[in-house]
Amino acid sequence: MNRLSKRLKILASFISKEDSVVDVGCDHGYLGIYLKQQDLCKSIVCSDINQNALNCAIRNVADSGLNIECVLSDGIKSISMNNINTIIISGMGTATIKGILGDREKLIKVDKIILQSNNNHEELRRFMNDIGYYLDKEKYILDKGKWYVTMLFIKSNKKNQDVELKYGYLDKNYGNYLLENYKRIRNRIPEDNSEYQRIGIIIKEIETIMQ
Numbered sequence: 001m002n003r004l005s006k007r008l009k010i011l012a013s014f015i016s017k018e019d020s021v022v023d024v025g026c027d028h029g030y031l032g033i034y035l036k037q038q039d040l041c042k043s044i045v046c047s048d049i050n051q052n053a054l055n056c057a058i059r060n061v062a063d064s065g066l067n068i069e070c071v072l073s074d075g076i077k078s079i080s081m082n083n084i085n086t087i088i089i090s091g092m093g094t095a096t097i098k099g100i101l102g103d104r105e106k107l108i109k110v111d112k113i114i115l116q117s118n119n120n121h122e123e124l125r126r127f128m129n130d131i132g133y134y135l136d137k138e139k140y141i142l143d144k145g146k147w148y149v150t151m152l153f154i155k156s157n158k159k160n161q162d163v164e165l166k167y168g169y170l171d172k173n174y175g176n177y178l179l180e181n182y183k184r185i186r187n188r189i190p191e192d193n194s195e196y197q198r199i200g201i202i203i204k205e206i207e208t209i210m211q
């Protein structure tokens with residue numbers, strides 16, 4: 001499928017052949033269709049809270065000629081999680097993602113969670129450590145002029161270091177983007193403002209990681 005964006009391909013790159021996956025908030029269903037078409041996972045369920053979005057996924061699945069289960073569900077509430085070990089959630093904010101993953105009983109068999117949140121990445125990493133998932137990898141991609149952070153969490157009692165929780169595993173390009181962004185923000189603030197000092201500390205920390 002050539003409609004799959006760079007951003008969605010990054011999510012797919014974290015999937016392995018043995019994974020039984022649910023794509024929560026699948027919208028058009030492109031990612032699930034791609035995973036099945038390319039035979040990249042063991043099984044895939046596409047789900048969405050919105051009937052119109054799910055109908056769109058159902059139509060695209062039908063057009064693809066594939067057999068993919070599509071389920072109307074608020075998060076994983078209506079998903080049978082007995083045979084699912086991998087969750088993908090992308091294109092939502094951290095508050096929504098935390099709400100969906102708050103359903104801990106349903107995570108018992110889930111050993112891999114792949115997230116692409118629109119905001120508050122540090123808060124999300126800390127939450128994931130709190131519920132027993134370790135940040136194993138991050139990938140950064142610039143797609144249509146916007147940066148996306150994609151996180152791979154693995155079930156583990158191991159905790160990430162504070163610097164990993166704050167910044168992930170910065171690569172050169174995304175690190176430089178963050179630095180420029182923070183410097184631009186700081187330039188708009190008077191030097192005697194406490195926010196100026198706070199952003200200065202962040203800039204120093206990122207520069208240290210990037211050395």
Ligand SMILES: C[S@@+](CC[C@H](N)C(=O)[O-])C[C@H]1O[C@@H](n2cnc3c(N)ncnc32)[C@H](O)[C@@H]1O
Nearest residue numbers: 024025026027048049050053073074075090091
């Ligand atoms: C911006 S779209 C992202 C679609 C796709 N995941 C992507 O990354 O391109 C967000 C989708 O998440 C769905 N959504 C929002 N909250 C949800 C929830 N609590 N449970 C399931 N789906 C949800 C919306 O209906 C919408 O289809």
